[in-house]
Structure formats: structure tokens, C-alpha cells
Amino acid sequence: MKLTISLQVTLxxxxxxxxGNNEDMDPGFTRGGWALPLGDDEGVQYILDTWRRxxxxxxxxxxxxxxxxxxxxxxxxxxxxxxxxxxxxxxxxNTLTNPTWESxxxxxxxxxxxxxxxxxxxxxxLLLVGSARLARWLLENELVDEINLVQFPVIVGAGExxxxxxxxxFGLELLDAKVFDTGVIGLTYRxxxxxxxx
Numbered sequence: 001m002k003l004t005i006s007l008q009v010t011l012x013x014x015x016x017x018x019x020g021n022n023e024d025m026d027p028g029f030t031r032g033g034w035a036l037p038l039g040d041d042e043g044v045q046y047i048l049d050t051w052r053r054x055x056x057x058x059x060x061x062x063x064x065x066x067x068x069x070x071x072x073x074x075x076x077x078x079x080x081x082x083x084x085x086x087x088x089x090x091x092x093x094n095t096l097t098n099p100t101w102e103s104x105x106x107x108x109x110x111x112x113x114x115x116x117x118x119x120x121x122x123x124x125x126l127l128l129v130g131s132a133r134l135a136r137w138l139l140e141n142e143l144v145d146e147i148n149l150v151q152f153p154v155i156v157g158a159g160e161x162x163x164x165x166x167x168x169x170f171g172l173e174l175l176d177a178k179v180f181d182t183g184v185i186g187l188t189y190r191x192x193x194x195x196x197x198x
Contacts (some may be wrong), residue, residue, distance in 0.1 A: 001055065001056075001118055001119050001120075001121040001122075001123065001124040001125060001126050002119070002124075002125050002126070002145035002146060003058070003115070003118075003119055003125075003126045003128065003138065003143055003144055003145050003146075004054070004125055004126070004127050004128065004144075004145060004146040004147070004148055005128045005135045005138065005139075005144055005146070005147045005148065006050050006051075006127055006128065006129055006147075006148040006149075006150075007128075007129070007130070007132065007135060007148075007149060007150070007162060008035055008047070008149075008150045008151075008152065009149055009150070009151055009152070009162055010034055010151075010152055010154050010155060010156050010159075011151060011152070011153060011154060011155050012155045012156065012157065012161070013161040013162050013163055014031075014034075014156050014158070014159035014160065014161055014162075015132040015135075015159075015160060015161065015162040016029060016032070016132065016159040016160040017029055017031070017032025017033065017034075017159065018032070018033070018034060018035035018036075018152075019032070019033060019035060019036065020032045020033040020036070021033065029158070029159055031156045031157070031158055031159060032159075034152060034154050034156050035152050038152050038153065038154065038182045038183065038184055039182070039184075040180060040181055040182045040184075042180050042181065043150070043180040043182060043184045043186075046150070046178060046180070046186050047150060048079055048080060048083065050127070050148060051080055051083040051084060051127070051129070052083045053125060053127070054087065054124070054125040054126060054127035055087065055088070055124035055125055055126070056087055056088040056089065056090060056118070056124070056125075056126050056127070057084055057087060057088070057089045057090070057126070057127050057128075057129060058089075058090045058091075058092070058115075058126050058127065058128040058129075058131075058134075059089065059090070059091050059092070059128065059129060059130055059131050059134070060091070060092050060093070060130070060131035060133060060134040061091055061092065061093035061095065061096050062131075063129070063130030063131040063134075064089070064091040064093070064096070064099070064101075064104070065096075066130075067084065067129075067130065068099070068100070068101040068104075071084050071085060072085060072101045072102075084129075085101070085102060085103075086103075087103065088103045088104075088105065089101065089103055089104045089105070090104075090105050090106075090107050090118070090126070091104060091105070091106055091107065092106075092107045092108070092111055092131075092134055093106055093107075093108060094108050094109075112141050112143065115138070115143050116143070119143070132160055132161070132162050133160075135162060136162070136163070136164060136167070139167075139168065139170065139191075140167065140168050144191050145190065145191060146175070146188060146189060146190055146191065147172065147187075147188070147189045147191065148186070148187070148188045148189075149162075149186075149187045149188075149189075150184060150185070150186050150187075151184065151185045151186075151187060152183075152184055153182075153183035153184065153185075169194055169195055170191055170192075170193075170194065170195065171191075171192045171193050171194055171195040171196070172189035172190065172191060172192060173189060173190040173192040174187070174188075174189055175188045175189060175190055176188040
């Protein structure tokens with residue numbers, strides 16, 4: 001099973017609060033909702049198609065709890081709630097023990113080993129949504145096969161960025177690119193080892 005990171009980011013790499021300033025993780029962040037003015041039917045459908053594609057979802061605890069409150073209550077909405085609620089969900093947490101959202105399993109302890117076990121399945125896709133910190137950790141531990149970024153043409157100048165200022169280096173191979181009328185770009189990359197430097 002391949003592991004894909006799928007996140008919405010700004011041009012300056014912020015992956016926080018795309019839908020609004022309602023995140024428990026950083027109540028002082030006031031620049032949320034940057035994705036909403038730039039959304040269009042085509043871009044939303046692209047993201048929804050990405051959510052409908054995998055066999056299972058992977059999230060960190062904070063994202064999981066936020067999504068459970070929002071999407072878990074909308075399991076039959078014909079869209080995002082249905083896509084995520086109807087599939088197995090794996091949540092990485094050392095504090096959550098008994099999730100009530102249907103088809104949810106907690107991964108704790110040796111997280112890398114548990115994710116490698118999931119990846120040993122012969123086919124399918126495990127999709128990480130939200131959870132920028134977990135995304136960085138997965139990359140650092142070389143567990144990621146593909147990265148799907150939906151990049152919005154806005155610079156917010158603050159907030160949690162997907163990639164750290166310093167960290168491991170990775171070469172990427174572009175698999176797909178789509179440009180929408182609003183200037184939003186969908187980019188899918190294969191993680192392809194270390195980059196080559198001049």
C-alpha cells in the first residue's frame with residue numbers, strides 16, 4: 001500500500017487553518033480561511049476525488065478529533081464526510097485510546113513499524129490528510145511514497161508550514177499537475193530518493 005500525503009498549502013508553504021480560524025492547536029492564529037475565497041467547483045471536486053480514492057486515511061490526533069467533530073457528523077452528505085467516514089481511519093496518538101468515530105484505529109508505540117505493516121499490504125493507498133507535523137515526521141522517516149499538494153495563490157506570512165526551514169532533503173518526480181481557473185494548482189509528486197546537486 002502506498003502512503004500519500006495530501007495537503008492544501010499556501011504559496012509560502014503554510015498548511016494551517018485553510019478553512020478558518022477554528023483550530024484548537026493554535027487559537028492565536030488569525031489568518032485562517034485562506035483557501036475559501038479561492039475555491040471553485042473544479043478545485044473542490046479535485047480534492048474530493050483525492051479523498052474518494054484511498055482505501056484508508058491516516059491522521060494525527062488533533063486533525064482526527066477536529067475531523068471527527070465536523071466530518072463524522074456528516075457521513076451521508078455525498079461528499080467529504082461520506083468519503084472519510086466510510087473508510088478505515090488510522091490515528092497516530094499516545095493519548096487517544098478509544099475513538100468513537102466508526103472504523104477508527106489508534107496507532108501508538110512504534111509508529112514507524114505500525115505504518116510499515118500497513119504499507120506491506122499488496123495494493124491500495126493510505127492517504128494522510130491534514131496533520132502537517134505528522135507529514136513532516138513521515139517524510140523524515142522515509143515512509144512517504146507520494147505527495148499531493150493543492151497550492152493556493154496566496155501568501156499568508158505566518159502559520160505552520162509543511163516543510164521546515166532545515167531538514168532532510170528529497171528529490172521529487174512530478175506525476176501530475178492541474179491548474180484551475182482561480183490559480184489553484186494541484187501537484188502530485190513521487191518521492192524519488194535524494195536530490196542531485198550541482
